[in-house]
Amino acid sequence: DARVTQTPRHKVTEMGQEVTMRCQPILGHNTVFWYRQTMMQGLELLAYFRNRAPLDDSGMPKDRFSAEMPDATLATLKIQPSEPRDSAVYFCASGLVLVETGMFYGYTFGSGTRLTVV
């Protein structure tokens, strides 16, 4: 089965440090999402890309978070500086959307990066 691969699986870091999370979407998928999940808020959309172009990052705190897709096989989410309230599970998801025809095949999630900021 094709998979979305996220690294690292777990990250513990000190407040103020930079954190970079990586995602390899499924080959051929043109849409990539970053979500954050906490007990209180559930799954929150942070950013998403189609054909590597950012479409919406309104859910992301701009002062400390940044998301990029340097190429079709890699998406990154960076937090600098990290804060304890950033502790959460960060999920990447990818999918194939054919906007011209309206065909949409659902999204596949990676296993997530569990981030703890102390």
Add this chain to the structure above:
Amino acid sequence: RKEVEQDPGPFNVPEGATVAFNCTYSNSASQSFFWYRQDCRKEPKLLMSVYSSGNEDGRFTAQLNRASQYISLLIRDSKLSDSATYLCVVNRGSNYKLTFGKGTLLTVNP
């Protein structure tokens, strides 16, 4: 009002029971709908899409009522392995951006 609302549960049911989850969405322009399943400490996985005419996949039946902006999931003959959190998911429009409910926790007991 939240964009997607679900009863958080928890639902505790015996094996073999029938259980139903409900979900409401606030944006009438929403175009497509899904149920995802999330096991403890795992990623969400697509369970089924929800079509206007209603659809069934084995023991699972999904219904959509656009007029009431309401989605449901029915699980018949529940199994221990059905224990998970069930997430109601809505695609608001042509951007294919999914909005998730906070989920309903189901525990199926022996």
